[in-house]
Amino acid sequence: MLPFVRPDLAHFTAYQPHPGDSSSAPQTVDRLDTNENPYDLPDALKQKLNGAGQTLESNRYPDGTHADLKAAIAEYVNESAVLEAAITPDQISVGNGSDELIRSLLIATCVAGAGSILVAKPTFSMYGILAQTLGVPVLSVDRCLSTFEVDLAAAARCLAQGCVRAVFMVHPNSPTGNPLTMAELDWLRSLPDQVLVVIDEAYFEFSQTTVVGELRQRSNWVVLRTFSKAFRLAAHRVGYAIAHPELAAVLEKVRLPYNLPAMTQAAAAIALAHRQELLTIVPMLLAEREKLTQGLEACPVLQVYPSAANFLFVRLNEAIREQGSSDAALEKLFTALRSRGSLVRKISGGLRITVGSPAENLRTLSRLQEILPTLL
Ligand SMILES: *Cc1c(COP(=O)(O)O)cnc(C)c1O
Numbered sequence: 001m002l003p004f005v006r007p008d009l010a011h012f013t014a015y016q017p018h019p020g021d022s023s024s025a026p027q028t029v030d031r032l033d034t035n036e037n038p039y040d041l042p043d044a045l046k047q048k049l050n051g052a053g054q055t056l057e058s059n060r061y062p063d064g065t066h067a068d069l070k071a072a073i074a075e076y077v078n079e080s081a082v083l084e085a086a087i088t089p090d091q092i093s094v095g096n097g098s099d100e101l102i103r104s105l106l107i108a109t110c111v112a113g114a115g116s117i118l119v120a121k122p123t124f125s126m127y128g129i130l131a132q133t134l135g136v137p138v139l140s141v142d143r144c145l146s147t148f149e150v151d152l153a154a155a156a157r158c159l160a161q162g163c164v165r166a167v168f169m170v171h172p173n174s175p176t177g178n179p180l181t182m183a184e185l186d187w188l189r190s191l192p193d194q195v196l197v198v199i200d201e202a203y204f205e206f207s208q209t210t211v212v213g214e215l216r217q218r219s220n221w222v223v224l225r226t227f228s229k230a231f232r233l234a235a236h237r238v239g240y241a242i243a244h245p246e247l248a249a250v251l252e253k254v255r256l257p258y259n260l261p262a263m264t265q266a267a268a269a270i271a272l273a274h275r276q277e278l279l280t281i282v283p284m285l286l287a288e289r290e291k292l293t294q295g296l297e298a299c300p301v302l303q304v305y306p307s308a309a310n311f312l313f314v315r316l317n318e319a320i321r322e323q324g325s326s327d328a329a330l331e332k333l334f335t336a337l338r339s340r341g342s343l344v345r346k347i348s349g350g351l352r353i354t355v356g357s358p359a360e361n362l363r364t365l366s367r368l369q370e371i372l373p374t375l376l
Pocket of ligand 1: 035096097098099100124170174200202225226227228229234237238239
């Protein structure tokens with residue numbers, strides 16, 4: 001370890017984009033492990049983006065205010081919910097992926113010993129990872145093992161300790177796919193103003209459930225969204241936060257001045273201008289999710305959980321889990337799927353399978369059907 005580096009970083013490993021992937025995987029892989037959209041941009045939009053690349057001045061810094069993009073995002077957000085008062089561009093802050101916004105929120109609330117964050121596991125790993133790289137303590141509570149509802153009594157006990165400055169919730173949660181319940185939302189509403197409530201709506205376009213309508217009343221709430229999933233722009237890295245104007249202004253203060261490359265801004269602008277066309281894929285993916293659910297449910301060894309997002313969480317069934325050999329069986333299943341060409345995510349004692357194209361889903365189901373009889 002280099003002597004000038006913070007000792008607490010010694011225990012860290014760099015983020016692995018495809019954990020468990022290896023060169024032994026076949027050439028063509030169905031990549032169902034990162035919840036991306038299986039479809040690239042249509043050719044016409046690619047050409048538009050290439051055109052934008054041709055005319056942009058590479059020698060100049062990009063627009064560091066994101067003014068046009070924020071206006072376009074505000075328009076889209078307003079369309080996406082019934083709102084008493086329209087969301088305005090000063091309520092938006094744009095990040096290099098919503099990962100950047102998560103880090104900015106941590107910087108704005110917790111660093112330098114200012115406080116801890118609370119998460120409910122299993123959940124999106126980046127909250128904890130980013131917090132730890134900033135030296136921010138992470139408190140975590142469990143979820144119910146069958147419904148994945150948050151243990152609210154335990155959460156309340158954490159809050160009572162007084163050090164929690166930010167609570168992070170995904171709506172619907174990853175990897176488990178469940179949206180926040182009424183009871184969870186009521187608990188979040190009951191939190192005092194000194195606690196920031198982050199509601200990560202990365203999968204909003206699939207769930208169509210949003211809390212954006214409550215932001216006006218709640219200056220301590222922020223909604224995060226991304227272009228990486230439904231909008232097919234994972235390669236370009238764009239996310240945004242919607243919040244009270246004062247909180248959005250704080251996010252602007254702590255971000256890097258030119259956090260969004262010009263091509264990224266162009267890509268987001270083009271995607272928003274063509275959102276109707278791009279989002280036609282959503283109902284199709286939801287229908288595929290239904291088919292994939294049915295296919296997985298037909299395997300008695302698997303337990304499939306309901307999902308409001310573009311992925312499914314499955315575990316080996318309870319009988320197998322009670323026998324105690326399910327970890328090894330799960331690993332075997334994951335590895336066998338990968339070696340046949342389906343890359344999924346092994347996580348939290350189960351598999352998270354992204355809903356892919358119809359062909360990818362069919363191939364993955366038939367690989368599963370091949371593997372499962374050999375598993376136990
Ligand atoms: C995919 C995902 C994001 C998106 O991250 P980007 O940095 O915008 O690509 C954020 N939160 C959750 C819960 C996600 O699953």
